[in-house]
Each structure stands twice: as structure tokens, then as C-alpha cells.
Amino acid sequence: MEIPPGLLGYTSSQSCKLKKLLYGLKQSNRQWYGKLSNLLLTYGYSHAHADRSLFIKAHNSEFIALIVYVDDIVLTGNSLAEIERIKHIHTNFHIKNLGKLKYFLGIEVAHSDKGISLCQHKYCLDLLKDSGMLGCKPSSTPMDSSLQLHNDSSGFLDDPLSYRRLVGRLVYLTSTRPDIAFATQQLSQFMSKPTKAHHAAAVRVLRYLKGCSGKCLFFPRTCSPHILGFSDADWATCIDSRRSITGYCFFIGNSLVSWKTKKQTTVSRSSSEVEYRALASATCELQ
Structure with a gap:
């Protein structure tokens, strides 16, 4: 091993000992998260039951939420003093304050006096462009209501990876597009052996997105705090397994928060x- 340039006071018979290495190791993510998690716990935060990457702190009327994704952190709450206090973790971590949230993991955030909107317009356009459907004819619905997808014999795709990649991107698009949640659920059942009929149904979803790529979720700033939920199910519509499908959605005031x-x-x-099984699943989500 050669001594690095500029490192003085060492002879050629000596070598450099690496004391600590983090990046590049398989356990680096866990070690980084463990250190950050322990620090936030000392600040009085606690893990959320639904998501271990979400930290919350509630004291009297104050509420602070902090969510971590790899090395990106989103912080929000109704206490500016606590937000400024938690920003001082830069003494333990090298962080940058990027200001008000505008773009996070492909989700565009727009703020106004009336509320906040979440949109994946750019992500949707990139999906259409990569799929070669940017100039396609739009469709009014994401799926034909009379179509029941199943393991048919219409011919397997020559490149099933393209289908899996497309459906995977549609799954992430459902983060702000509940209108394609059912169609995406139907398409995701045939990832192992997709056929031409399944690919045609996926193309129908892309045609629908072409006509409404800018749809978004809107969260008004003033609304009642009551929770409203809807649950529904069909009966044995799956031709292959005769199993049913559960669907639900929940609102806080006029804001759709879960589906x-x-x-x-x-x-x-x-x-x-x-219906009872669907209600049981919805009740678990409500709790």
C-alpha cells in the first residue's frame, strides 16, 4: 500500500489503518438509521406504529412529525420552536435545510392559501415517454368494466420484464392516484407470466393517464376533523381463484388520506x- 500524497510523518515501512468505513457496506443503511433513530429518541420522539421510518412527538397541543427516507428527511408540525430545535441535529449529521417542501421522491408539492396539493405530473409524463405512449389517444376510463383479467392463453410476452417494470411504476403512481388503484391491483396479479391481454390492459391505463396526467390530491387548510370511511367488495370475481376483492378509502374532513x-x-x-371481511380490513385501517 502506498502512502497517500500529502500525508507526512510516515515511512515506507508503515501502512495506514482504516478505523471506520460506512459507505459501501451492506450494513451502512442500518447503522446510519440506528444512529439517527437513537438521536431522535433522545429528543423525545417515538416511532409510529404503522411506519418505523416515521417519528412523531406530541405534547399538549403541539405535534411534530418527521419521516426519513434513506438520507432525506421531511419535517412538519404546528410548533415552529420545536422545528427549529430539531434542525440542530446538524451537530451530529451534515444536513442541509432546503426550505419548504416542493418535491420529494417524484411527488410534487404545491402550497397555497387554500391548501396543499400532491401531484406526480412529471413522474406520469416520464412514464408515458418511456413507454412510448406520449402521443397516444386518451381513454376516459382506466379499465374496461366488462373485462375480467385471468391467466388466459392469448400468448405470453416475449419481454415480461418490460411488463413488470411498467406495473411497478404504476404501483408507485398510486401514491397520489387512487383512481388507478383497482386497475393496478388487477395488473399486478400476473407479474410471473404476463400475456398479451394483460399488456393490452396496462396500455389502457397509460391511455387513461394521458388524458389526466395532472390529477392531484388536495388537502384544504380548513376542514372538520371528523373521519369518514367507505368500504366495498365484490364477490368471487377472480376466475382463477374465485376470491373476492376488498376496497376502502378514508377521509379526514374532505382530505383523502388512505385507500x-x-x-x-x-x-x-x-x-x-x-362484505364482513371487507369491513374487518377497513376497521383495522381505521384503528
Whole structure:
């Protein structure tokens, strides 16, 4: 090993000992998160039950939320004093204050006097461009209501990886687009052996996105704090397994905060049983 240039006071018979290495190791993410987590816990924060990367602190009428994604941190709350206090973790970590949140993980955040909107317009346009559908004819609906996808024999795709990549990007797009949640759930069932019929259904979703790529979620600043939820289910619509699909959504005031579409794990013998299972899943989400 050669001594690095500029390092004086060492002879050629000596070598440099590496005391600590973080980047490049498999456990680097865990070590970094562990140090940050311990620091936030000493500041009085606690882990959220639903997400270990979300830290919350509630004291009297004050509420602070901090979410971590790799080395990006989003901080919000109703106490400016606490927000300024938590910013002083730069003594332990080299961080930059980028100001008001505008763009985070492909999600565009727009602030106004009326409220906050979340949109994935750029992400949606990039998806259409990469798929070669930027100049396609728009569709009014993401999926044909009479279509029931199943393991058909219309011919397997020559490149199934492209289908999996497309559906994976659609799954992330559902972060702000609940209108394509059901169609994406249907497409994600056939990742192992997609056929031409499945690919045609995915193209239909892209055509729908072409006509409404700028749709967003809006959270008004003034609204009532009551929680409103809706639950629904179909009965044995899956041709392959005869299982049903659960769907629910929840509002805080007029703000949509949670939604999901998922196939049930067991086969129900009646439509009443299907509805009870959907209500049970919705109740768990509500709690």
C-alpha cells in the first residue's frame, strides 16, 4: 500500500489503518438509521406504529412529525420552536435545510392559501415517454368494466420484464392516484407470466393517464376533523381463484388520506361474508 500524497510523518515501512468505513457496506443503511433513530429518541420522539421510518412527538397541543427516507428527511408540525430545535441535529449529521417542501421522491408539492396539493405530473409524463405512449389517444376510463383479467392463453410476452417494470411504476403512481388503484391491483396479479391481454390492459391505463396526467390530491387548510370511511367488495370475481376483492378509502374532513384495493386471502361462500371481511380490513385501517 502506498502512502497517500500529502500525508507526512510516515515511512515506507508503515501502512495506514482504516478505523471506520460506512459507505459501501451492506450494513451502512442500518447503522446510519440506528444512529439517527437513537438521536431522535433522545429528543423525545417515538416511532409510529404503522411506519418505523416515521417519528412523531406530541405534547399538549403541539405535534411534530418527521419521516426519513434513506438520507432525506421531511419535517412538519404546528410548533415552529420545536422545528427549529430539531434542525440542530446538524451537530451530529451534515444536513442541509432546503426550505419548504416542493418535491420529494417524484411527488410534487404545491402550497397555497387554500391548501396543499400532491401531484406526480412529471413522474406520469416520464412514464408515458418511456413507454412510448406520449402521443397516444386518451381513454376516459382506466379499465374496461366488462373485462375480467385471468391467466388466459392469448400468448405470453416475449419481454415480461418490460411488463413488470411498467406495473411497478404504476404501483408507485398510486401514491397520489387512487383512481388507478383497482386497475393496478388487477395488473399486478400476473407479474410471473404476463400475456398479451394483460399488456393490452396496462396500455389502457397509460391511455387513461394521458388524458389526466395532472390529477392531484388536495388537502384544504380548513376542514372538520371528523373521519369518514367507505368500504366495498365484490364477490368471487377472480376466475382463477374465485376470491373476492376488498376496497376502502378514508377521509379526514374532505382530505383523502388512505385507500387500498386488495384480493382477499380466503374464498367467501356468500356476498355477506365478503362484505364482513371487507369491513374487518377497513376497521383495522381505521384503528
